[in-house]
Amino acid sequence: MTGRERLDGRQLVDSVRRWAGELGFSQIGVAGIDLTAAEDGLREWLAAGFHGSMGYMARHGMTRARPAELVPGTVSVISARMDYLPRSAPDDWAGRELQALAEPGRAVVSLYARGRDYHKVLRTRLQRLASRMAEAVGPFGHRVFTDSAPVLEVELATRAGLGWRGKHTLALAREAGSMFFLGELFVDLALPADPPLQDHCGRCTACLDACPTQAFVAPYRLDARRCISYLTIEHDGPIPPALRTLMGNRIYGCDDCQLACPWNKYARRAPLADFDPREGLDGASLLELWAWDEALWLQRTEGSAIRRIGHARWRRNLAVALGNALAAAARRGDAAAAAALVAALAAARPAADPLVGEHIDWALARRADADATAAAAAAAAP
Numbered sequence: 001m002t003g004r005e006r007l008d009g010r011q012l013v014d015s016v017r018r019w020a021g022e023l024g025f026s027q028i029g030v031a032g033i034d035l036t037a038a039e040d041g042l043r044e045w046l047a048a049g050f051h052g053s054m055g056y057m058a059r060h061g062m063t064r065a066r067p068a069e070l071v072p073g074t075v076s077v078i079s080a081r082m083d084y085l086p087r088s089a090p091d092d093w094a095g096r097e098l099q100a101l102a103e104p105g106r107a108v109v110s111l112y113a114r115g116r117d118y119h120k121v122l123r124t125r126l127q128r129l130a131s132r133m134a135e136a137v138g139p140f141g142h143r144v145f146t147d148s149a150p151v152l153e154v155e156l157a158t159r160a161g162l163g164w165r166g167k168h169t170l171a172l173a174r175e176a177g178s179m180f181f182l183g184e185l186f187v188d189l190a191l192p193a194d195p196p197l198q199d200h201c202g203r204c205t206a207c208l209d210a211c212p213t214q215a216f217v218a219p220y221r222l223d224a225r226r227c228i229s230y231l232t233i234e235h236d237g238p239i240p241p242a243l244r245t246l247m248g249n250r251i252y253g254c255d256d257c258q259l260a261c262p263w264n265k266y267a268r269r270a271p272l273a274d275f276d277p278r279e280g281l282d283g284a285s286l287l288e289l290w291a292w293d294e295a296l297w298l299q300r301t302e303g304s305a306i307r308r309i310g311h312a313r314w315r316r317n318l319a320v321a322l323g324n325a326l327a328a329a330a331r332r333g334d335a336a337a338a339a340a341l342v343a344a345l346a347a348a349r350p351a352a353d354p355l356v357g358e359h360i361d362w363a364l365a366r367r368a369d370a371d372a373t374a375a376a377a378a379a380a381a382p
Contacts, residue, residue, distance in 0.1 A: 029160030060150035104328035110253025115275035122183040141188035161194035167219040168207035168257040177264035210260035228254035323363025
């Protein structure tokens with residue numbers, strides 16, 4: 001009798017939970033593969049164009065909701081959660097992040113991206129988990145995913161009992177908030193599914209109200225084209241001018257909806273050193289990062305998720321933030337700060353490519369806009 005023939009699904013899942021914990025995962029759950037109920041919502045979201053320039057989402061179509069089409073033979077999906085709040089995060093970490101957003105000259109990188117690329121961390125450890133399973137049951141069909149293929153990660157995670165879908169579209173857990181990564185192991189083993197959890201958002205709309213660009217068109221429905229995470233990471237062209245002023249000092253990603261969520265008071269710190277912040281990605285000034293040339297940027301972002309956007313987009317994002325900082329300095333009458341920002345932007349303009357150059361020009365014009373606004377306000381004062 002082979003290992004598969006004598007497989008006790010529940011016993012194997014219990015073992016997988018133990019092995020996953022040893023590998024740094026915070027929780028695992030098992031879901032079936034019938035995601036038919038999610039197809040209409042996905043179809044409507046794509047038809048509305050909410051995916052923006054992420055054409056791959058439309059190309060994959062309903063494959064995203066059909067695990068067995070993506071990986072033939074799949075019978076069950078093991079979803080895994082890994083917490084990523086940095087180990088050094090203070091108790092008032094959310095307040096610290098909000099304070100950084102209120103300081104125009106500081107560069108704010110989304111918490112999840114300050115350490116090692118989570119794709120690498122989770123993928124490697126999920127593959128190790130699969131190897132442990134193979135030792136127990138013999139060879140089996142499987143494939144590992146971490147935000148790397150057309151997979152409805154949150155849908156699978158909620159069906160596997162890892163949490164519920166928050167109104168900000170992210171998975172939420174009572175004991176961990178939403179500050180965690182998800183990964184999946186598609187397997188050809190029939191495993192007992194875990195029960196889904198009840199939604200605990202109630203009437204709260206804190207996450208929707210906190211969005212700087214009002215990217216949520218309704219609870220559970222995000223228009224990615226207005227989302228700062230999309231604009232700074234996925235979008236490869238000029239950022240729409242109407243949204244630039246709303247980006248503030250966010251240069252890679254945005255955590256605002258998560259900072260506002262009451263459940264994130266239970267967010268857990270990462271079990272791994274991989275997610276410790278790297279030099280320059282936690283608390284640096286915009287001018288410090290603007291001074292990085294491409295060679296230094298490549299050095300500082302080696303093994304980081306930030307590397308995927310390329311140096312030009314990084315500079316584009318920084319130029320927008322510098323423009324917003326310049327306007328803020330002009331409004332508060334800080335001539336020295338404004339002069340330093342103008343000098344840095346102007347010095348970079350001659351060598352800038354067209355994409356970055358357009359955003360530098362916009363940023364430099366922000367001083368005039370702020371001066372005009374201040375003059376108008378002064379003239380209207382009694």
